[in-house]
Amino acid sequence: MKDFAELFTRVDQTTRTSRKVAALTAFFQSASDADKLWCIALFSGRRPRRVITATVLREWAAEQAGIPLWLFEEAYPVVGDLAETISLVLPPPSREEDRPLSDWIAHLRTLSAQDDAARKVGILAAWDVLPDIERFLFTKLLTGGFRVGVSQKLMTRALAQATGIDEAELTHRLMGDWTPDTVTWTSLIEAPDPTAALSRPYPFYLAYQLEKTEEIEPVSDWFAERKWDGIRGQLIVREGEHHLWSRGEELMTDRFPEFATLKDFLPDGTVIDGEVLAFADDAPLPFAALQKRIGRKTVPRKLLSEAPAILMAYDLLEQDGTDIRAQPFDVRRAALARIIGSLPDGLPLRLSPEVVARDLEGLTAERALSRDLGAEGLMLKRRSAPYLAGRKKGDWWKWKVDPLTIDAVMIYAQAGHGRRANLFTDFTFAVRDGDDLVPFTKAYSGLTDAEFRQITAWVRKNTLQRFGPVRQVRPEHVFEIAFEGIQSSTRHKSGVALRFPRMARWRQDKPVAEANTLRDLHEMLTQYGS
Amino acid sequence: MARDPVLTFTEEGIYCPAGDFHIDPWRPVPRALITHGHSDHARPGMGRYLATRAAAPVIRHRLGDVALKTIEYGETRRIGGATVSYHPAGHVPGSAQIRVEVGGEVWVVSGDYKTVDDGLSEPFEPVPCHAFITECTFGLPVFKWTAPDILAAQINDWWAANAAQGRISILGAYALGKAQRLLRLLETGIGPVFTHGAIENTNEVLRAQGITLPDTTRVTADFDRKAHPGALILATPSGLSGPWAAKFGPDRSTAFASGWMALRGVRRRRAADRGFIVSDHADWEGLNSAIRATGAERVFVTHGYTSVFRRWLEEQGLEAHIVSTEYEGESLETAEDAA
Numbered sequence: 001m002k003d004f005a006e007l008f009t010r011v012d013q014t015t016r017t018s019r020k021v022a023a024l025t026a027f028f029q030s031a032s033d034a035d036k037l038w039c040i041a042l043f044s045g046r047r048p049r050r051v052i053t054a055t056v057l058r059e060w061a062a063e064q065a066g067i068p069l070w071l072f073e074e075a076y077p078v079v080g081d082l083a084e085t086i087s088l089v090l091p092p093p094s095r096e097e098d099r100p101l102s103d104w105i106a107h108l109r110t111l112s113a114q115d116d117a118a119r120k121v122g123i124l125a126a127w128d129v130l131p132d133i134e135r136f137l138f139t140k141l142l143t144g145g146f147r148v149g150v151s152q153k154l155m156t157r158a159l160a161q162a163t164g165i166d167e168a169e170l171t172h173r174l175m176g177d178w179t180p181d182t183v184t185w186t187s188l189i190e191a192p193d194p195t196a197a198l199s200r201p202y203p204f205y206l207a208y209q210l211e212k213t214e215e216i217e218p219v220s221d222w223f224a225e226r227k228w229d230g231i232r233g234q235l236i237v238r239e240g241e242h243h244l245w246s247r248g249e250e251l252m253t254d255r256f257p258e259f260a261t262l263k264d265f266l267p268d269g270t271v272i273d274g275e276v277l278a279f280a281d282d283a284p285l286p287f288a289a290l291q292k293r294i295g296r297k298t299v300p301r302k303l304l305s306e307a308p309a310i311l312m313a314y315d316l317l318e319q320d321g322t323d324i325r326a327q328p329f330d331v332r333r334a335a336l337a338r339i340i341g342s343l344p345d346g347l348p349l350r351l352s353p354e355v356v357a358r359d360l361e362g363l364t365a366e367r368a369l370s371r372d373l374g375a376e377g378l379m380l381k382r383r384s385a386p387y388l389a390g391r392k393k394g395d396w397w398k399w400k401v402d403p404l405t406i407d408a409v410m411i412y413a414q415a416g417h418g419r420r421a422n423l424f425t426d427f428t429f430a431v432r433d434g435d436d437l438v439p440f441t442k443a444y445s446g447l448t449d450a451e452f453r454q455i456t457a458w459v460r461k462n463t464l465q466r467f468g469p470v471r472q473v474r475p476e477h478v479f480e481i482a483f484e485g486i487q488s489s490t491r492h493k494s495g496v497a498l499r500f501p502r503m504a505r506w507r508q509d510k511p512v513a514e515a516n517t518l519r520d521l522h523e524m525l526t527q528y529g530s
Numbered sequence: 531m532a533r534d535p536v537l538t539f540t541e542e543g544i545y546c547p548a549g550d551f552h553i554d555p556w557r558p559v560p561r562a563l564i565t566h567g568h569s570d571h572a573r574p575g576m577g578r579y580l581a582t583r584a585a586a587p588v589i590r591h592r593l594g595d596v597a598l599k600t601i602e603y604g605e606t607r608r609i610g611g612a613t614v615s616y617h618p619a620g621h622v623p624g625s626a627q628i629r630v631e632v633g634g635e636v637w638v639v640s641g642d643y644k645t646v647d648d649g650l651s652e653p654f655e656p657v658p659c660h661a662f663i664t665e666c667t668f669g670l671p672v673f674k675w676t677a678p679d680i681l682a683a684q685i686n687d688w689w690a691a692n693a694a695q696g697r698i699s700i701l702g703a704y705a706l707g708k709a710q711r712l713l714r715l716l717e718t719g720i721g722p723v724f725t726h727g728a729i730e731n732t733n734e735v736l737r738a739q740g741i742t743l744p745d746t747t748r749v750t751a752d753f754d755r756k757a758h759p760g761a762l763i764l765a766t767p768s769g770l771s772g773p774w775a776a777k778f779g780p781d782r783s784t785a786f787a788s789g790w791m792a793l794r795g796v797r798r799r800r801a802a803d804r805g806f807i808v809s810d811h812a813d814w815e816g817l818n819s820a821i822r823a824t825g826a827e828r829v830f831v832t833h834g835y836t837s838v839f840r841r842w843l844e845e846q847g848l849e850a851h852i853v854s855t856e857y858e859g860e861s862l863e864t865a866e867d868a869a
Contacts, residue, residue, distance in 0.1 A: 012794070012798070013803055014803050070841075071670075071671060071838065072671075074835070074838045078670060078672070079672055079793055079794075079795070080795045085672060088671075088674070089672055422793070449799065
């Protein structure tokens with residue numbers, strides 16, 4: 001695993017994309033096929049299944065380090081990463097052993113069939129022969145998400161450089177539900193079998209937020225539609241089977257059984273990009289209705305009738321088995337409209353209506369209607385543009401409505417994890433209610449690193465009380481909280497739940513007395529709530 | 531009548547009633563015994579100062595013309611009813627632990643210390659005592675310092691790799707102690723070494739008192755980076771992240787040297803290319819071995835992970851207390867300042 005540790009170290013030691021890609025490319029040029037395949041799997045979110053609970057691992061690590069468990073627990077939040085804490089407290093290895101990455105993964109997978117005593121022996125033995133970074137990586141594979149500053153995009157770019165295969169083509173080959181057990185390096189990368197991947201989706205094209213309206217002029221070059229607030233999905237019908245993928249490359253087919261009927265009506269070789277929405281009486285239901293269905297693998301009948309789902313179709317990517325992504329949007333859209341137009345009524349598939357406007361003012365006025373229509377804003381697509389892969393500027397823009405905002409008081413703070421360990425980044429906010437402060441939301445993002453450092457120094461000095469990792473702080477600082485939606489909630493004392501809350505600004509200019517009140521919050525619920 | 535403790539903890543700092551003096555006080559007092567020259571230990575405004583001969587030049591450089599007397603390591607001096615002596619702390623050149631004996635009872639104020647020999651400071655010597663006052667900046671079992679030979683290899687490899695690509699290397703470290711310690715690890719055959727003004731000022735003071743350091747050149751406003759493609763620049767922590775660093779070119783490689791670099795999260799927030807794990811404070815094992823070596827039954831912990839470390843010491847069978855001071859140790863905030 002030395003070569004993989006070397007790769008990790010080089011990637012971890014720099015913030016520069018070019019150096020990360022160079023390190024990955026070097027690995028892809030020299031590692032074995034099995035190691036390359038695992039490297040791709042790890043950096044595309046396909047880590048081996050977890051075999052040991054974190055609780056047991058920390059007990060073994062503390063025992064091996066000769067420290068009490070409470071001391072381990074004190075050190076963990078300072079380090080901010082369980083695998084790192086474990087590898088730091090353990091005594092140095094008694095000897096070193098260099099086995100390939102794929103070998104170590106095989107080793108930890110054999111543990112899943114064993115009892116706890118045997119697992120312990122197997123893990124302690126591994127810790128005892130792995131020096132620092134290798135030990136950290138091995139433990140990381142045991143404990144959780146393998147997020148180490150390498151995006152799938154970066155990994156794919158390096159893979160393209162190492163193999164000479166086009167990056168977009170590789171992105172497509174890496175989609176779908178393969179694992180290192182179901183493919184080989186050759187079948188996945190070098191000579192993909194076209195029939196082997198009937199369920200394989202295309203990479204999603206994602207848009208940036210529109211910053212300058214000049215980008216979408218003349219308006220006649222652009223197609224406008226609503227940006228619906230659901231789950232972006234890709235529906236695939238091939239050889240009589242259907243598959244529904246989320247943007248996060250998760251297969252959602254079984255969660256939305258209502259789409260099964262579509263495979264009987266759509267021609268084979270059809271792939272549609274759209275938005276999964278809970279939908280009734282010709283209008284989308286609030287996101288909260290769909291949310292009830294997201295976490296469920298199977299759907300009870302009651303929920304199916306309360307929150308029936310449809311696919312609001314945006315785009316056609318494959319027609320009659322042919323990839324048509326390179327065709328202009330107008331052509332794809334016309335083909336999509338023809339397919340949907342030929343379907344009988346009552347199917348859970350609709351064409352996302354075009355928003356017609358003559359000029360920018362017209363579009364602006366349409367955008368202002370978004371919230372009332374249950375949409376997040378507008379999507380603008382250049383009529384002549386192909387369907388690209390990933391987040392790209394220029395041909396597609398999302399033009400979301402401005403978020404709702406409220407000024408709130410920070411009352412609790414908690415340190416983050418990983419890169420944010422030791423830094424207070426997770427805050428609870430309250431609105432005023434007479435002399436009381438009523439908590440109503442948490443927020444983690446929106447401040448700059450410098451602001452997080454500043455507020456961290458302040459929290460350290462202004463802690464009133466500690467509840468485990470949570471600190472109650474002096475109610476002194478006001479933040480503008482931005483959010484996308486508001487709904488009533490019985491789970492929260494304030495009676496509301498927010499969608500996508502984040503810190504828009506630190507209002508250092510505002511005293512607590514000028515923060516918003518519970519009454520203000522409830523007025524927003526009446527006006528925008530669902 | 532109950533006897534006064536040998537040392538008490540007051541608002542001004544650590545105080546010896548029998549000798550009527552303070553040790554490393556943070557408010558003005560008539561008589562201050564100083565462990566070393568860092569600014570959280572040697573502060574301005576004291577009536578009289580006493581420090582080791584080796585620590586004196588830096589203290590004079592930083593505090594100006596103060597009433598400072600010096601003492602040799604191991605020399606005993608009677609102050610009022612107390613007997614006082616200074617013993618090497620291994621922290622920076624001239625740094626001392628201060629031993630105070632009153633009526634046969636011995637207390638030791640360790641100031642800041644480390645147990646590894648850095649090749650620059652007088653190596654740490656354990657001083658047997660009844661009560662030991664210690665910092666615990668790095669009082670968690672996740673802090674283990676890199677061995678000096680490996681550290682030297684890491685730094686020189688990084689520098690050599692940059693030099694081979696014509697890239698300037700900038701290494702950030704505290705101006706007193708750490709900077710000079712790193713200087714002595716450098717293989718000067720790799721390229722020329724330049725220094726930030728604050729570091730060079732300290733170098734001059736230390737050279738004048740007979741400490742040998744490799745040749746260094748002060749970075750001046752007209753520094754021409756094209757003329758020194760493989761240079762290494764020793765910078766202060768703030769210099770590393772400020773506009774000062776921009777003159778070394780967009781392709782420069784930055785590194786920061788601190789005990790906090792043991793933590794990947796801090797290392798990544800620092801946004802330097804490299805983080806070298808090196809501290810002038812004791813690591814977990816260093817703290818524990820130092821405390822054991824004193825044979826002390828009572829331990830007072832001053833700054834760092836005090837509540838955790840106290841609990842740990844109590845489980846080891848020691849009587850442990852936390853005292854609140856204004857010492858800062860190796861600051862996490864400094865380690866975190868974004869580059």
